[in-house]
Amino acid sequence: LNHLLTTNELKVEEIYQILTDARKFADGMKWKPESQMFTANLFFEPSTRTKSSFEVAERRLGLEVIPFEVLTSSVQKGETLYDTVKTLESIGVNAIVIRHDQDRYFDELVGKVNIPIINGGDGCGHHPTQSLLDLLTIYQEFGRFAGLKIAIIGDIRHSRVARSNADVLTRLGAEVIYSGPEDWFDNRSLSLSRFRPIDEAIRESDVVMLLRVQHERHQQKGNFTANEYHKQYGLTIEREKLMKPGSIIMHPAPVNRNVEIADSLVECGRSRIFKQMENGVFVRMAALKRSLESLKGGNNYEAAYSELK
Numbered sequence: 001l002n003h004l005l006t007t008n009e010l011k012v013e014e015i016y017q018i019l020t021d022a023r024k025f026a027d028g029m030k031w032k033p034e035s036q037m038f039t040a041n042l043f044f045e046p047s048t049r050t051k052s053s054f055e056v057a058e059r060r061l062g063l064e065v066i067p068f069e070v071l072t073s074s075v076q077k078g079e080t081l082y083d084t085v086k087t088l089e090s091i092g093v094n095a096i097v098i099r100h101d102q103d104r105y106f107d108e109l110v111g112k113v114n115i116p117i118i119n120g121g122d123g124c125g126h127h128p129t130q131s132l133l134d135l136l137t138i139y140q141e142f143g144r145f146a147g148l149k150i151a152i153i154g155d156i157r158h159s160r161v162a163r164s165n166a167d168v169l170t171r172l173g174a175e176v177i178y179s180g181p182e183d184w185f186d187n188r189s190l191s192l193s194r195f196r197p198i199d200e201a202i203r204e205s206d207v208v209m210l211l212r213v214q215h216e217r218h219q220q221k222g223n224f225t226a227n228e229y230h231k232q233y234g235l236t237i238e239r240e241k242l243m244k245p246g247s248i249i250m251h252p253a254p255v256n257r258n259v260e261i262a263d264s265l266v267e268c269g270r271s272r273i274f275k276q277m278e279n280g281v282f283v284r285m286a287a288l289k290r291s292l293e294s295l296k297g298g299n300n301y302e303a304a305y306s307e308l309k
Protein backbone atom coordinates (compact mmCIF):
# COMPACT_ATOMS: atom_id res chain seq x y z
CA LEU A 1 0.00 0.00 0.00
CA ASN A 2 1.60 3.29 -1.07
CA HIS A 3 0.84 5.89 1.57
CA LEU A 4 2.45 9.30 1.05
CA LEU A 5 3.34 10.46 4.55
CA THR A 6 6.74 12.19 4.38
CA THR A 7 9.22 12.81 1.57
CA ASN A 8 12.04 11.51 3.78
CA GLU A 9 10.76 7.98 3.37
CA LEU A 10 10.55 8.19 -0.44
CA LYS A 11 13.49 6.71 -2.32
CA VAL A 12 15.08 8.97 -4.96
CA GLU A 13 13.61 6.70 -7.65
CA GLU A 14 10.14 7.11 -6.21
CA ILE A 15 10.55 10.90 -6.14
CA TYR A 16 11.53 10.86 -9.81
CA GLN A 17 8.57 8.64 -10.63
CA ILE A 18 6.13 11.09 -9.06
CA LEU A 19 7.83 14.05 -10.78
CA THR A 20 7.79 12.24 -14.12
CA ASP A 21 4.08 11.49 -13.84
CA ALA A 22 3.39 15.06 -12.67
CA ARG A 23 5.25 16.43 -15.68
CA LYS A 24 3.25 14.13 -17.97
CA PHE A 25 0.00 15.27 -16.37
CA ALA A 26 1.13 18.88 -16.95
CA ASP A 27 1.64 17.91 -20.61
CA GLY A 28 -1.88 16.50 -20.86
CA MET A 29 -1.44 12.80 -19.98
CA LYS A 30 -4.72 11.07 -19.25
CA TRP A 31 -4.99 8.40 -16.56
CA LYS A 32 -8.10 7.06 -14.92
CA PRO A 33 -8.65 4.09 -12.60
CA GLU A 34 -10.22 1.06 -14.29
CA SER A 35 -13.25 1.10 -11.99
CA GLN A 36 -15.17 3.72 -10.02
CA MET A 37 -13.10 4.97 -7.06
CA PHE A 38 -13.89 7.28 -4.15
CA THR A 39 -11.69 9.70 -2.21
CA ALA A 40 -12.24 11.92 0.81
CA ASN A 41 -10.31 15.00 1.92
CA LEU A 42 -10.20 15.39 5.72
CA PHE A 43 -8.91 18.83 6.63
CA PHE A 44 -8.67 19.42 10.39
CA GLU A 45 -6.71 22.64 9.73
CA PRO A 46 -7.53 25.48 7.31
CA SER A 47 -6.32 25.23 3.72
CA THR A 48 -6.98 26.86 0.38
CA ARG A 49 -4.30 25.51 -2.00
CA THR A 50 -3.83 21.96 -0.78
CA LYS A 51 -7.52 21.17 -0.32
CA SER A 52 -8.67 22.77 -3.57
CA SER A 53 -5.86 21.36 -5.66
CA PHE A 54 -6.41 17.84 -4.32
CA GLU A 55 -10.06 18.20 -5.25
CA VAL A 56 -9.22 19.42 -8.77
CA ALA A 57 -6.65 16.59 -9.11
CA GLU A 58 -9.20 14.00 -7.97
CA ARG A 59 -11.85 15.25 -10.37
CA ARG A 60 -9.38 15.34 -13.27
CA LEU A 61 -8.62 11.67 -12.57
CA GLY A 62 -12.32 10.86 -12.67
CA LEU A 63 -12.50 10.05 -8.95
CA GLU A 64 -15.67 10.54 -6.93
CA VAL A 65 -14.91 13.03 -4.15
CA ILE A 66 -16.96 12.44 -0.99
CA PRO A 67 -17.80 15.77 0.65
CA PHE A 68 -16.34 15.79 4.16
CA GLU A 69 -16.23 18.79 6.48
CA VAL A 70 -14.84 18.31 9.98
CA LEU A 71 -17.30 20.86 11.42
CA THR A 72 -20.38 18.96 10.22
CA SER A 73 -19.01 15.44 10.76
CA SER A 74 -19.18 13.11 13.77
CA VAL A 75 -15.73 14.36 14.76
CA GLN A 76 -17.87 16.96 16.59
CA LYS A 77 -19.40 14.10 18.64
CA GLY A 78 -15.93 12.97 19.70
CA GLU A 79 -15.28 10.34 17.02
CA THR A 80 -11.53 9.70 16.81
CA LEU A 81 -9.41 10.11 13.69
CA TYR A 82 -8.91 6.35 13.57
CA ASP A 83 -12.66 5.63 13.75
CA THR A 84 -13.36 8.33 11.16
CA VAL A 85 -10.90 6.80 8.70
CA LYS A 86 -12.09 3.22 9.39
CA THR A 87 -15.67 4.38 8.83
CA LEU A 88 -14.84 5.93 5.46
CA GLU A 89 -12.87 2.81 4.51
CA SER A 90 -15.86 0.60 5.43
CA ILE A 91 -18.19 2.77 3.37
CA GLY A 92 -15.99 2.26 0.31
CA VAL A 93 -13.61 5.23 0.15
CA ASN A 94 -10.45 4.10 -1.69
CA ALA A 95 -7.94 6.78 -0.61
CA ILE A 96 -7.89 9.56 1.98
CA VAL A 97 -6.09 12.90 2.12
CA ILE A 98 -5.60 14.24 5.65
CA ARG A 99 -4.35 17.52 7.08
CA HIS A 100 -4.11 17.56 10.87
CA ASP A 101 -2.60 19.81 13.54
CA GLN A 102 -0.96 16.87 15.32
CA ASP A 103 2.57 15.94 14.22
CA ARG A 104 2.66 12.40 12.77
CA TYR A 105 -1.10 11.85 13.23
CA PHE A 106 -0.67 9.06 10.66
CA ASP A 107 1.30 6.82 13.05
CA GLU A 108 -1.99 5.73 14.64
CA LEU A 109 -3.40 4.76 11.22
CA VAL A 110 -0.59 3.04 9.32
CA GLY A 111 -0.79 -0.74 9.57
CA LYS A 112 -4.39 -0.56 10.82
CA VAL A 113 -6.18 0.84 7.79
CA ASN A 114 -6.30 -0.76 4.36
CA ILE A 115 -6.52 2.33 2.20
CA PRO A 116 -3.71 4.74 1.29
CA ILE A 117 -3.26 7.89 3.37
CA ILE A 118 -1.88 10.95 1.62
CA ASN A 119 -0.57 13.52 4.07
CA GLY A 120 -1.79 17.04 3.32
CA GLY A 121 0.29 18.42 6.22
CA ASP A 122 0.82 17.31 9.84
CA GLY A 123 1.42 19.97 12.52
CA CYS A 124 5.01 21.25 12.28
CA GLY A 125 5.99 17.90 10.71
CA HIS A 126 5.70 17.26 6.99
CA HIS A 127 3.93 18.41 3.85
CA PRO A 128 5.12 15.96 1.18
CA THR A 129 3.00 17.17 -1.74
CA GLN A 130 4.21 20.74 -1.12
CA SER A 131 7.82 19.49 -1.27
CA LEU A 132 7.11 17.57 -4.46
CA LEU A 133 5.48 20.54 -6.17
CA ASP A 134 8.48 22.65 -5.11
CA LEU A 135 10.77 20.05 -6.69
CA LEU A 136 8.75 20.02 -9.91
CA THR A 137 8.93 23.82 -10.09
CA ILE A 138 12.72 23.79 -9.58
CA TYR A 139 13.18 20.97 -12.12
CA GLN A 140 11.08 22.79 -14.74
CA GLU A 141 13.28 25.85 -14.28
CA PHE A 142 16.76 24.33 -14.18
CA GLY A 143 16.35 20.76 -15.52
CA ARG A 144 18.40 19.43 -12.60
CA PHE A 145 18.91 19.62 -8.84
CA ALA A 146 22.62 18.84 -8.61
CA GLY A 147 24.80 21.89 -8.15
CA LEU A 148 21.95 24.29 -7.36
CA LYS A 149 22.09 26.44 -4.23
CA ILE A 150 18.74 26.81 -2.48
CA ALA A 151 18.20 29.32 0.35
CA ILE A 152 15.33 28.52 2.74
CA ILE A 153 14.55 31.74 4.58
CA GLY A 154 12.19 32.61 7.42
CA ASP A 155 10.21 30.83 10.11
CA ILE A 156 12.07 27.53 9.73
CA ARG A 157 11.24 26.05 13.13
CA HIS A 158 7.48 26.13 12.56
CA SER A 159 7.60 25.15 8.90
CA ARG A 160 6.56 21.69 7.79
CA VAL A 161 8.06 22.45 4.39
CA ALA A 162 11.58 23.46 5.49
CA ARG A 163 12.82 20.16 6.92
CA SER A 164 11.25 18.02 4.16
CA ASN A 165 12.69 20.24 1.44
CA ALA A 166 16.11 20.43 3.07
CA ASP A 167 16.32 16.64 3.27
CA VAL A 168 15.01 15.88 -0.19
CA LEU A 169 16.94 18.62 -2.02
CA THR A 170 20.18 17.51 -0.36
CA ARG A 171 19.54 13.90 -1.38
CA LEU A 172 18.95 15.09 -4.95
CA GLY A 173 22.33 16.86 -5.01
CA ALA A 174 21.44 20.50 -4.25
CA GLU A 175 23.18 22.61 -1.61
CA VAL A 176 20.73 23.99 0.96
CA ILE A 177 21.47 27.06 3.10
CA TYR A 178 19.24 28.84 5.62
CA SER A 179 18.55 32.36 6.80
CA GLY A 180 16.00 34.33 8.84
CA PRO A 181 15.70 35.04 12.57
CA GLU A 182 18.22 32.79 14.34
CA ASP A 183 15.73 32.27 17.20
CA TRP A 184 13.37 30.62 14.70
CA PHE A 185 16.01 28.24 13.36
CA ASP A 186 15.75 24.52 14.13
CA ASN A 187 19.28 23.59 15.19
CA ARG A 188 18.16 20.20 16.52
CA SER A 189 17.46 18.81 13.05
CA LEU A 190 19.33 21.28 10.78
CA SER A 191 22.97 22.33 10.76
CA LEU A 192 23.71 25.83 12.07
CA SER A 193 26.89 25.79 9.94
CA ARG A 194 24.61 26.28 6.90
CA PHE A 195 23.00 29.42 8.38
CA ARG A 196 23.89 32.63 6.49
CA PRO A 197 23.22 36.38 6.88
CA ILE A 198 20.19 37.28 4.77
CA ASP A 199 21.98 39.34 2.09
CA GLU A 200 24.62 36.65 1.56
CA ALA A 201 21.94 33.93 1.23
CA ILE A 202 20.02 35.98 -1.33
CA ARG A 203 23.11 36.95 -3.34
CA GLU A 204 24.44 33.38 -3.65
CA SER A 205 21.32 31.32 -4.37
CA ASP A 206 19.64 29.97 -7.49
CA VAL A 207 16.38 29.59 -5.57
CA VAL A 208 15.26 31.95 -2.82
CA MET A 209 12.56 30.01 -0.97
CA LEU A 210 10.74 32.21 1.52
CA LEU A 211 8.61 30.78 4.33
CA ARG A 212 5.48 32.25 5.84
CA VAL A 213 5.70 33.62 9.40
CA GLN A 214 3.34 31.15 11.10
CA HIS A 215 1.82 33.33 13.83
CA GLU A 216 -0.68 30.57 14.66
CA ARG A 217 2.12 28.22 15.79
CA HIS A 218 4.05 30.78 17.88
CA GLN A 219 3.60 30.32 21.65
CA GLN A 220 4.08 34.01 22.38
CA LYS A 221 3.79 37.22 20.41
CA GLY A 222 6.63 37.63 17.92
CA ASN A 223 9.68 39.76 18.59
CA PHE A 224 9.08 41.76 15.43
CA THR A 225 6.45 44.01 13.94
CA ALA A 226 5.59 43.12 10.33
CA ASN A 227 7.62 46.11 9.17
CA GLU A 228 10.67 45.16 11.26
CA TYR A 229 10.56 41.58 10.00
CA HIS A 230 10.33 42.74 6.41
CA LYS A 231 13.35 45.07 6.78
CA GLN A 232 15.52 42.52 8.61
CA TYR A 233 14.57 39.21 6.98
CA GLY A 234 12.17 39.83 4.10
CA LEU A 235 12.80 39.93 0.37
CA THR A 236 12.64 43.70 -0.02
CA ILE A 237 12.76 45.56 -3.34
CA GLU A 238 16.45 46.34 -2.61
CA ARG A 239 17.37 42.74 -1.77
CA GLU A 240 15.77 41.37 -4.95
CA LYS A 241 18.35 43.43 -6.87
CA LEU A 242 21.09 41.33 -5.20
CA MET A 243 19.75 38.10 -6.73
CA LYS A 244 21.80 36.24 -9.35
CA PRO A 245 20.67 36.41 -12.98
CA GLY A 246 18.31 33.51 -13.67
CA SER A 247 17.56 32.89 -10.00
CA ILE A 248 13.95 32.46 -8.90
CA ILE A 249 11.69 33.26 -5.94
CA MET A 250 9.47 30.63 -4.33
CA HIS A 251 7.05 30.67 -1.38
CA PRO A 252 4.62 27.90 -0.38
CA ALA A 253 1.91 30.53 0.31
CA PRO A 254 -0.31 31.89 1.69
CA VAL A 255 1.98 34.93 1.53
CA ASN A 256 2.07 37.69 4.11
CA ARG A 257 2.64 40.47 1.58
CA ASN A 258 5.17 43.08 2.72
CA VAL A 259 6.35 40.74 5.50
CA GLU A 260 8.25 37.83 3.89
CA ILE A 261 8.24 39.48 0.48
CA ALA A 262 7.51 42.94 -0.92
CA ASP A 263 4.02 43.14 -2.40
CA SER A 264 5.25 44.03 -5.90
CA LEU A 265 7.67 41.04 -5.99
CA VAL A 266 4.96 38.40 -5.44
CA GLU A 267 4.12 38.45 -9.15
CA CYS A 268 7.43 39.74 -10.55
CA GLY A 269 9.33 38.03 -13.38
CA ARG A 270 11.44 35.95 -10.99
CA SER A 271 8.51 34.75 -8.93
CA ARG A 272 7.28 31.18 -9.39
CA ILE A 273 4.76 31.40 -6.54
CA PHE A 274 1.66 30.92 -8.70
CA LYS A 275 3.48 28.35 -10.86
CA GLN A 276 4.02 26.35 -7.67
CA MET A 277 0.25 26.36 -7.09
CA GLU A 278 -0.43 25.28 -10.69
CA ASN A 279 2.10 22.45 -10.27
CA GLY A 280 0.33 21.38 -7.08
CA VAL A 281 -2.53 19.94 -9.13
CA PHE A 282 -0.20 17.83 -11.31
CA VAL A 283 1.87 16.55 -8.39
CA ARG A 284 -1.30 15.61 -6.52
CA MET A 285 -2.64 13.79 -9.57
CA ALA A 286 0.64 11.83 -9.64
CA ALA A 287 0.49 11.11 -5.90
CA LEU A 288 -3.11 9.87 -6.16
CA LYS A 289 -2.26 7.69 -9.17
CA ARG A 290 0.68 6.15 -7.27
CA SER A 291 -1.47 5.40 -4.23
CA LEU A 292 -4.42 4.02 -6.17
CA GLU A 293 -2.18 1.86 -8.38
CA SER A 294 -0.69 0.36 -5.22
CA LEU A 295 -4.12 -1.06 -4.37
CA LYS A 296 -3.57 -3.56 -7.15
CA GLY A 297 0.24 -3.71 -6.73
CA GLY A 298 3.20 -2.71 -8.84
CA ASN A 299 5.01 0.51 -9.62
CA ASN A 300 7.61 0.81 -12.33
CA TYR A 301 9.54 3.68 -10.88
CA GLU A 302 12.99 2.69 -12.19
CA ALA A 303 11.76 3.24 -15.77
CA ALA A 304 10.27 6.62 -14.85
CA TYR A 305 13.52 7.59 -13.10
CA SER A 306 15.59 7.03 -16.23
CA GLU A 307 12.96 8.75 -18.35
CA LEU A 308 13.11 11.98 -16.29
CA LYS A 309 16.92 11.91 -16.12
Ligand code: CP
Pocket residue numbers: 046047048049050051121130252253254
Ligand atom coordinates in the same frame (compact mmCIF):
# COMPACT_ATOMS: atom_id res chain seq x y z
N1 CP B 1 0.86 25.89 0.86
C1 CP B 1 -0.24 25.40 1.48
O1 CP B 1 -0.22 24.31 2.06
O2 CP B 1 -1.32 26.22 1.42
P1 CP B 1 -2.74 25.94 2.11
O3 CP B 1 -2.51 25.99 3.60
O4 CP B 1 -3.64 27.01 1.61
O5 CP B 1 -3.18 24.56 1.72
